[in-house]
Amino acid sequence: MIVTVDHFNPTPKFEQIAAIVRDQIRRGELRPLMPIPSENQMVEMHGVARDTARAAARLLAKEGWVFTIQGRGTFVARREDWPSE
Template sequence: MTPTPNKKPDRRPPYQHAADELRRDIEQGRIKPGEQMPSVRELQERFRIANMTARSALNVLRDEGLIYTIHGRGSYVADISDSTDGFAIDYNPPAWYLAKKSEGAVEEGGGEGKPDDESAGSSLIHLLTDLRDQIRALSAEHQELRREVEALKKAQQESRP
């Protein structure tokens, strides 16, 4: 009789494992809203995964609305409690759009030079996604400025006799 192993092997793809661990870090507050996520290189070292695998893990979190990316600066944890005019900042495109996009079926225009409903919807989704990312970037900058102001106030109070 062979002994049964105590623990089942993790059959998830490596990018899902990394995304799950990072999601847990965010949900448990180890990485707070507005904080920068670890770099791709740091994720590679932490999870012993390839560059593209680390990027895929970040893409999963971005698609879920948990993080946002500022080109050239990195990825940051989204403040999921924020909302503007009733629209949640963590809006995600619908599943049908993501499925069609991955199949390459979503195009910018219809076949006869005039947009059909699907391509118009995809343009709107792109616009909303871009706006969401801009709002998140501004929110991150706002939070950073607030932290700087608080630090300056604290330093000013400490320097007073």
């Protein structure tokens, strides 16, 4: 299922993208240690600026859903590292 940003929604686009990725992780579409879409892929999929895609990835990392390896990409964190809800 492809879900994309609602450009008419007042919620910031980076928060919408982060919510989409969180849902994909929870549903198991993105599993631990799998890469999440790259910034370029997010730009293409959601029609947003690169800075917006970067902000979404930073938010997910800050929350503990993903981690980044410089030069390699951003990956889903291990389940035990996910934030409690």
